Amino acid sequence: MKKFIFLALYLSQTVWGWGEVGHHIIARSAVEILKSHPLLISSELKQTDKDSVQSFLNGFKSKQYQQGHLANIPDTHWRNLDQGLEETGTLLGSPSHYFDSENIFAIFKTNDFSQIRIPLTYEEAKKNFPSINHFFNSVGSLPWRAQQFTDLYAAALKSNTGLSCKANREAEFAFRKVTAYAGLLAHFTGDVSMPYHTSIDHDAVAVGQKGIHSYFEQDLVTELELSDLYRKVVDRAVALMNSASEVNGTPSLEMLRHSSKEVYPSQLPNQETSALMMVFMGDSFSLIEKLRQLDYTYAIATLDEALKNSQCQKLPITKELKSQLDQLESDEQRRAFGKVKVLSQPGGYREKNLASACRRAPSTRVNKDGELAEDGKTVAEWHEELILNRLAISAALTADIWTREWLKNGSPRLCPTFLYAHKPSFVSPTDSKCSGYALSESPKDFLKKNGKSALIWKPSTNSPDSCVSF
Numbered sequence: 001m002k003k004f005i006f007l008a009l010y011l012s013q014t015v016w017g018w019g020e021v022g023h024h025i026i027a028r029s030a031v032e033i034l035k036s037h038p039l040l041i042s043s044e045l046k047q048t049d050k051d052s053v054q055s056f057l058n059g060f061k062s063k064q065y066q067q068g069h070l071a072n073i074p075d076t077h078w079r080n081l082d083q084g085l086e087e088t089g090t091l092l093g094s095p096s097h098y099f100d101s102e103n104i105f106a107i108f109k110t111n112d113f114s115q116i117r118i119p120l121t122y123e124e125a126k127k128n129f130p131s132i133n134h135f136f137n138s139v140g141s142l143p144w145r146a147q148q149f150t151d152l153y154a155a156a157l158k159s160n161t162g163l164s165c166k167a168n169r170e171a172e173f174a175f176r177k178v179t180a181y182a183g184l185l186a187h188f189t190g191d192v193s194m195p196y197h198t199s200i201d202h203d204a205v206a207v208g209q210k211g212i213h214s215y216f217e218q219d220l221v222t223e224l225e226l227s228d229l230y231r232k233v234v235d236r237a238v239a240l241m242n243s244a245s246e247v248n249g250t251p252s253l254e255m256l257r258h259s260s261k262e263v264y265p266s267q268l269p270n271q272e273t274s275a276l277m278m279v280f281m282g283d284s285f286s287l288i289e290k291l292r293q294l295d296y297t298y299a300i301a302t303l304d305e306a307l308k309n310s311q312c313q314k315l316p317i318t319k320e321l322k323s324q325l326d327q328l329e330s331d332e333q334r335r336a337f338g339k340v341k342v343l344s345q346p347g348g349y350r351e352k353n354l355a356s357a358c359r360r361a362p363s364t365r366v367n368k369d370g371e372l373a374e375d376g377k378t379v380a381e382w383h384e385e386l387i388l389n390r391l392a393i394s395a396a397l398t399a400d401i402w403t404r405e406w407l408k409n410g411s412p413r414l415c416p417t418f419l420y421a422h423k424p425s426f427v428s429p430t431d432s433k434c435s436g437y438a439l440s441e442s443p444k445d446f447l448k449k450n451g452k453s454a455l456i457w458k459p460s461t462n463s464p465d466s467c468v469s470f
Contacts, residue, residue, distance in 0.1 A: 019218030024068035059414035070183025113282030143277035165415035172417035208343035211356030236392035
């Protein structure tokens with residue numbers, strides 16, 4: 001028994017973006033806080049500048065809910081396009097959602113982001129780490145994907161320059177491109193704030209906490225949204241956007257930008273987003289242990305609880321623990337063993353068939369020690385501060401990129417339209433005309449076992465204007 005209890009304790013901890021609600025909140029909050037951006041409320045703005053600023057704010061405000069919809073497209077629509085490539089292990093869309101830091105750490109023999117410099121361009125990174133087989137799939141490309149959509153957003157802004165808003169269909173289409181790329185960008189600036197999008201063990205399989213990813217990003221967030229999580233994120237994001245120091249233990253936007261310039265002093269204007277993402281990844285990765293402990297203490301159920309849960313009763317680990325429980329002789333031993341956490345079977349991060357750990361419902365009330373208590377906080381509430389901070393800093397970063405790129409590209413007046421970006425076409429990271437970065441990836445890397453191509457995109461033939469269709 002002692003051996004098993006030690007194993008259970010050792011297996012305790014680790015996850016994978018945000019679910020539909022989380023991504024929607026990030027994008028909507030980013031729109032809401034634009035009016036509080038310090039660069040847009042300067043007393044030095046001229047009247048003509050103020051008019052342009054108002055068109056920018058009004059334009060985004062008119063599509064606030066659309067931004068929430070667009071921020072989910074890379075998950076709800078584009079991920080489905082990878083079907084048929086799973087057998088090759090080389091997905092074209094999925095790797096753009098993560099960065100497996102440990103594969104880089106192994107080369108530098110450190111797990112400290114401050115001790116390494118990941119190149120700001122994908123091609124340079126791939127060249128610098130030749131020992132990593134199929135870099136795109138093995139490491140992921142999240143920071144460069146965010147830069148790609150920043151570039152496309154910038155190009156769309158330029159196409160709005162000089163357009164009249166009076167009954168101008170061209171201006172309406174141009175505005176739709178701006179908000180489309182802005183919303184799609186919000187997905188990836190959101191992904192990087194979730195700790196387990198920066199780890200190879202994205203669902204904590206190796207440490208016996210499988211299932212933490214969807215539980216944290218979806219179940220807990222959905223529970224918290226019932227108590228107005230959106231409004232709390234907006235308030236926290238405004239604070240993070242306007243503070244020079246940490247807010248509730250989270251680095252402010254100014255701190256992130258300062259760090260990115262210190263780490264990458266030679267960054268080019270079109271590398272600002274990737275530099276920010278590199279620094280932001282380090283901040284997210286540093287929170288993995290904290291998230292593991294929260295999950296272990298407040299979310300993972302005990303054996304006593306699992307035996308009363310019809311779903312958890314079916315888990316192989318619950319049955320194994322029940323067998324050990326039945327062999328104990330004294331009531332004291334049985335009471336102690338009933339408090340053992342029901343973790344998952346440890347395994348490799350690619351293993352698909354392992355059952356998840358047994359978790360409490362997000363609304364379950366527990367005390368500060370993680371024990372069931374009617375007067376305690378809910379499991380979701382024990383996670384709230386971490387969730388709130390991560391969603392808020394993502395919203396602040398997103399709003400900041402939208403604003404700075406708009407200013408850099410001539411502060412064009414935007415012409416709102418009723419046109420809605422329902423289902424944007426997939427934008428490939430290998431398409432050079434669409435600011436693609438994984439240009440040396442070969443089509444042969446994306447073949448099914450039968451030798452037929454499973455590529456899910458067609459390269460644009462004209463210009464960035466052809467990168468996305470609706």
